[in-house]
Amino acid sequence: MTIRLGYQMPNFSYGTSVRELFPTVVAQAKQAEAAGFDTVFVMDHFYQLPGIGAPDDPMLEAYTALSGLAAATERVQLSALVTGNTYRNPPMLAKTVTTLDVVSGGRAVLGIGAGWFELEHRSFGYEFGTFTERFQRLDEALQIIQPMLRGQRPSFHGKWYQVEEAINEPRIRDDLPILLGGGGEKKTFGLAARFADHLNIICNASELPRKIDALRARCAEVGRDPQTLETSYLCFLMMDEDGDLVRKQQQDVLGSMGIDLSSMSEAERKQSPADRQFVGTPDEVAEQLQTRVLDQGVDGLIINMIVNGHAQGTIELAGRTLAPLVS
Template sequence: MTIRLGYQMPNFSYGQPVRELFPTVVAQAREAESAGFDTVFVMDHFYQLPGLGTPDAPMLEAYTALSGIAASTERIQLSALVTGNTYRNPALTAKTVTTLDVVSGGRAVLGIGAGWFELEHTSYGFEFGTFTDRFERLDEALQIIQPMLRGAHSTFDGKWYHTEDAMNEPRIRDDLPILLGGGGEKKTFGLAARFADHLNIVCNASELPRKIEALHRRCAEIGRDPQTLEVSYLSFVMIDEDGDRVRKQQQDMLSGLGIDLAGLSAEERAQTPADRQFVGTPDEVAEQLQARVLAHGVQGLIINMVTNGHEPGAVDLAGRTLAPLVR
């Protein structure tokens, strides 16, 4: 598996009737595939996230949507960014992603995390528990899921989960990759060092040097060469040939969150969502990502385009701009 350039769709509010929603999703996935992206991601959520919209905004179930995308594409890898462990029994998660792999001809990636959105858990009746609970559960889940993806039967008796000779057939391969996503320097990075093929770091860009150092420490603690763990960074990209247009989109988005960049110092700006946003013309965005992300040893970029990704040609422009940076 290699994820050098991924395209995430976190937003399904396109100002269209619901019947036109999924065709717009498919159009973005196809455009990403032809523009040099190697992986397409959807979120595993039931409600839209704070900062991106209201809870009642459109949100598709991840694995149903990914199967539909699989039928409409040919080469691009398919993943959730990331599967919420708390939403499914781990053996079922292994079965679900393996079925996606079979359906897509070997293109699935299991992106997984501990889960964090309490409102969804409360509304849908999933146990939320404490922060420690959720990471204990993810640790146990990975001990079940990883062997099942590799063709082994799972028998596990833990605090949270139990399996008894759980089988996972059919499989198209025994090396379906595991991606962990998040920014936790101890728990998330520790689990990534133990179980993952790929880590997608979620943080403000100014934090990246510290995050990379922490990841190397987690790898050293278990004797893993950090070069064997692929690393990407999740970034919000607003790109257009008209840089002023997307700068206005950023301003409007941040204003909706009560943030006025013009009144902030550089230190204050680094504490806002703007620190993970890359905005401007193609040349400007490429320069920002090279200097603020890739220069720190990150190999891959996973981008979303919440303001204009659904507009025809936007994903193509991003792919043509960014693919040369990560190849």
């Protein structure tokens, strides 16, 4: 598995009718594939996230959507970024992602995390638990899921989950990759060092040097060569040939969160959502990503384009701009 350039769709509010919604999703996946992206991601949430939209904004169920994308694409890997372990029974999740792998001809990636959005848990009747409990559950889940993906039949009796010789057939391969997503330097990075093929780091860009150091420390603790754990960074991209246009869009997005970029100091900016945003012309964005992300020791980029990803030509421009950085 290699994820060097991924395209995430976190937003299904396209100003279309519901009947036109999934065709717009399919179109983005096809454009990403044609533009040189190697992986397409959707979120595994029931409600839209704070900072992106209202809870009742459109949100598709991840694995149903990914199966539809499998039929519409040929080469790109397909994954959730990331599956919420709290509302996915582990052996059933192993079965689900393996079926996606069969349906797609060996293109599935299991993206997984501990879960964090309390509102959707409460609304849908899933136990949320404490921060510590959610990571205990993820640890146990990975002890079940990883062997099931490798063709083993695990029995496991933990605090949260129990399985008896759980069978996972059919499988198209024994190396379906596991991606962990998050920014926790102890728990998330520790689990990634033990179980993952890929870690998608979610944090402000200014934090990346510390995150990379922490990941190397977690790998050392379990005797793993950090070079065997591929990394990427989740980037919020606002890019257009008209740099002033996207800078205005950034102001509008941040303004909707009550953030006035013009009144912030450099230190304040590094603590804000703006530090995860890469804004400007293609050349400007490429320079930002090279110096702020890739030069810090990160292997690849996963981008989303919440403002204009569904607009004609936007994904093609992103692929043309970013592929040379990670090839």
